[in-house]
Amino acid sequence: MKRLDPKKLDMQGISIVIPTLNGGRIFEDSLLAIKSQDFEGPVDLVVIDSGSTDGTLAAAERVGARVIRIPKRVFHHARTRNLALQYTACEEVVFMVQDAVPVGSSWLGCLRGALQETGAAAVYGRQVAHASAGPYARWTTEGLNRFLGSERRIQRLAFPDAYGKMGFDEAxxxxxxxxxxxxxxxxxxLRYPFPDVPYAEDMAWARQVLFAGERIAYDPEVVVRHSHDRPAGYIFRRHVVDGVFCGRILGKLRNDFSMLSVNDLIGISHAIESRLKEFMGGNLRTVGMRRKGGSLFPSLYSHFPFRNTCRRLLLLGMRNLRSGAGFSGQEVLRGLEAEVEYHWRSIRESQPLPTEAEAWDALEKVAAGVLGKLYGDTYAAHSARGVLNADLHRFTRPYLSGV
Structure with missing residues (x-):
């Protein structure tokens, strides 16, 4: 790869920026795929690393990348990318993650071609799961592709007033x-840096340029391998963060759960967990495996600072669930149970689950995602309505980071 001078704009080349931290073997695979591109013009690769201790830096330098080192404590999804932009030498800049592996030797040419053909401000591509991906990771990746569609799509805001009439999903x-x-x-x-948000900096950037009259394009012909086999606890936190920060960026509520309390969240969480064995067909071996391995979900109240209060809330929530009295989340609970069942059926229909352990792992992650979305949407609704109390804030805060 040719080293370019960032002080001299290269009109023929393309810059690629990859933030890294211990990228491992998948990052090496990504570098090899980038190096093997059939691309006319130089490729300016910039790696901005926040403290790798494995072979990430050596791998980057072997392929001719310029490496910028920053302390791990200062990494920030938006600020770090804005910083890296200063080191790029070309008028078109690709942002990637370290575990995205380009598919095919024409990937980079297709990406540039889509940008030039559409005249968009930015173009993003399709993702397919890694060959080693587990059932849940494959299912979520396939679901994202169904959501985005199989054709090139232009995203534009016909007029600013139209945005105010959109619901959450449309926005x-x-x-x-x-x-x-x-x-x-x-x-x-350079004109519109990534907004200073802790999450979804790409969505926040898209929103501001769409309001400025620009367009975003999706092109499914541009493909990378990318997926994650995360534990249920991470999936739960990821959905909490997604609900809270995407709601803030969009200025819209996906669900108005402002009527729910901490008590309701605890009760719903334990009710969902108690239903999982029914979704598995009441398999006793699975139930035994669950007990041996501990709780399926992160301890949803372990971080709450007032343990005695939390125990009281838990007992009250379970009593209300059994009696059906005084519990404002019964209708929400029925909807979430139906959502878990629907997703669980979708996974089983889309692929084989050859072992009991794989089936249980996939079901656990489905439920963790559904509950994480509930927590995030509840927090977002309370914030938007101006009714966020100290208990809900303290209860949810531990899950608003680490993704």
Missing amino acids: YRLTRLDNVCAVYRKDLL
Whole structure:
């Protein structure tokens, strides 16, 4: 890969920026795929690393990347990418993540071609799961592709007033952009830096440029391998964060759960967990495996600072669930049970689950995602309505980081 001078804009080349931290073997695979691209013009690769201790830096330097080192404590999804932009030398800039592996030797040419053909501010591509991905990871990746569609799509805001009439889902689809793999026009990145948000900096950027009259494009012909086999606790936190921060960025509520309390969240969580063995067909071996391995979900109240109060809330919540009295979340609970059942059936119909352990793992993760969305949407609704109390804030706060 040719080293370019970031002080001299190269009109023929393309810059690729990858933030890294212990990228491992998948990052090496990504570098090899980038190096093997059939691309006319130089490729300017910039790796911005926040403290790798494995072979990440050596691998980057072997392929001719320029490496910028920053302390781990200062990494920030938006600020770090804005910093890295200063080191790029080309007018078109690709942002990727370290575990996204380009598919095919024409990946980079297709990405640039889509940007030039559409005249968009940015173009993002399709993701397929890694060959080693587990059932849940494959299912979520396939679901994302169904959501995005099989054709190139242009996202634009016909007129600013139209946004105010959109619901959450329509606004979410409009502002979709993904730094797993996306190419940008550098002049617009300089004019509109990534907003200083802790999560979904790509969505926040898309929203501001759409309001400025620009367009975003999705092209499924541009493909990278990217998926994660995360534990249920991470999936839970990821959905909490997604609900809270995407709601803030969009300025819209996906669900108005402002009527729910901490007590309701605890009661719903334990009710969902108690239903999982029914979804598995009441398999006693599975129930035994669950007990041997501990709780399926993160301890949803372990971080609450007032343990005695939390125990009281838990007991009260379970009593109300059994009696059906005084519990404002009964209707919400029925909807979540139906959602878990629907997703669980979808996973089983889409692929084989050859072992009991794989089936249980997939079901656990489905439930963790559904509950995480509940927590995030509840927090977002309380914040938006101006009724966020100290108990709910303290209860949810531990899950608002670490993704």
